[in-house]
Amino acid sequence: MKTAIIGGGASGFFTAINTKENFPNSEIIIFEKSNKLLTKVLVSGGGRCNVTNSERSISVFSRSYPRGERQLKKLFGRFNNQHVIEWFKNKGVELVSEEDRRMFPKSNTSQTIYDLFVSQADKLGVKINLKSTVTSIKQEGEQITIQVNGQKLLFDKVIVCTGGSPKLRGLDWLKSLGHKIEEPVPSLFTFNILNKKITQLMGLSVLNAMVSIEGTKLKNTGPLLITHWGLSGPAVLKLSSFGARFLAYKNYNFKISVSWCGENNFEKVKDEMRSIINTNKNKKLLSIRPYNFPKRLWSYLLERSELSEEKTCIELGKKQLNKLINTICNDGYLVNGKTTFKEEFVTCGGISLKSVNLKNLESKHIKNLYFAGEILNIDGITGGFNFQAAWTTAFIASKLK
Numbered sequence: 001m002k003t004a005i006i007g008g009g010a011s012g013f014f015t016a017i018n019t020k021e022n023f024p025n026s027e028i029i030i031f032e033k034s035n036k037l038l039t040k041v042l043v044s045g046g047g048r049c050n051v052t053n054s055e056r057s058i059s060v061f062s063r064s065y066p067r068g069e070r071q072l073k074k075l076f077g078r079f080n081n082q083h084v085i086e087w088f089k090n091k092g093v094e095l096v097s098e099e100d101r102r103m104f105p106k107s108n109t110s111q112t113i114y115d116l117f118v119s120q121a122d123k124l125g126v127k128i129n130l131k132s133t134v135t136s137i138k139q140e141g142e143q144i145t146i147q148v149n150g151q152k153l154l155f156d157k158v159i160v161c162t163g164g165s166p167k168l169r170g171l172d173w174l175k176s177l178g179h180k181i182e183e184p185v186p187s188l189f190t191f192n193i194l195n196k197k198i199t200q201l202m203g204l205s206v207l208n209a210m211v212s213i214e215g216t217k218l219k220n221t222g223p224l225l226i227t228h229w230g231l232s233g234p235a236v237l238k239l240s241s242f243g244a245r246f247l248a249y250k251n252y253n254f255k256i257s258v259s260w261c262g263e264n265n266f267e268k269v270k271d272e273m274r275s276i277i278n279t280n281k282n283k284k285l286l287s288i289r290p291y292n293f294p295k296r297l298w299s300y301l302l303e304r305s306e307l308s309e310e311k312t313c314i315e316l317g318k319k320q321l322n323k324l325i326n327t328i329c330n331d332g333y334l335v336n337g338k339t340t341f342k343e344e345f346v347t348c349g350g351i352s353l354k355s356v357n358l359k360n361l362e363s364k365h366i367k368n369l370y371f372a373g374e375i376l377n378i379d380g381i382t383g384g385f386n387f388q389a390a391w392t393t394a395f396i397a398s399k400l401k
């Protein structure tokens with residue numbers, strides 16, 4: 001049996017290694033269009049490779065996928081994060097979990113994962129062809145012809161692992177075969193804000209803020225980071241993932257509300273602030289720092305509420321207190337654009353799951369053609385979930401049945 005793997009990234013290598021282990025006598029060839037392999041693996045997690053997430057509940061784990069939740073939940077029954085941990089362990093790589101459940105190789109470097117994949121492929125006899133662009137696929141009876149750099153090659157099985165395509169036209173060669181394509185749009189990105197006073201606080205973070213998109217039910221709570229271009233951190237990245245299609249429709253111009261304390265109930269924040277003020281009547285506002293806000297952020301929130309840092313708590317009038325509370329729990333900003341990370345670019349969209357047999361990830365339109373990884377309309381939030389989807393779909397596709 002001769003099998004082509006199109007794409008030399010995470011899902012491509014995981015598919016190739018598992019396919020070769022499942023079919024030791026088969027010939028496996030990886031076709032990678034660039035001159036580099038496993039690019040995302042090397043840069044993911046700040047060069048540490050966030051392999052997966054240690055969350056044990058499959059139901060909870062599945063909810064981390066804005067697109068593909070229901071389908072992945074079933075697939076996780078066959079190969080999930082616990083299987084991934086075991087898979088890497090059996091090949092000599094131990095994964096460790098951090099407080100936020102992100103999992104990394106114990107070595108703390110993505111080079112470990114890169115070296116493992118390349119050495120395993122080499123040991124198993126997987127062939128790798130770089131600078132090999134596949135431009136078309138055609139059914140030839142029970143076999144498939146692929147056109148690589150203008151040359152026609154015949155295979156028994158073909159698995160497409162090309163990753164997410166930032167442009168719709170990048171999927172035309174698969175659309176022409178009858179596959180339904182969900183238009184690709186960016187999924188994980190940060191919010192650009194032109195307000196200079198907030199961006200001057202770059203580097204500051206809040207552990208538990210709530211960010212909401214005005215006019216929608218979209219909101220998320222978590223760590224929030226102020227950057228030189230706007231807002232980032234898990235709170236924003238997760239929100240961008242779940243709001244990907246809506247925000248693309250809005251052309252990335254929309255209003256957000258930030259609750260710096262993580263609570264958007266005005267009365268609850270009011271009770272908390274009254275308690276703090278009554279306990280510190282003679283202290284200056286700057287010194288009380290509710291919710292353990294960083295000093296520079298608290299100073300900014302006071303200025304935004306038109307309050308002097310020198311004013312004492314007892315001097316705070318009712319209207320002034322209400323304005324301050326509103327700034328703390330309902331601080332509005334206009335977002336003008338997004339910033340994506342080129343190397344860690346994640347898209348939603350791709351091959352519609354309706355075009356794929358979910359039992360084996362085979363195309364419903366071309367026999368012996370399979371899909372794995374981000375080419376499918378599956379994407380997760382930050383935290384190791386996108387790689388987990390790649391491992392799961394690759395493992396199932398590698399069964400070739």
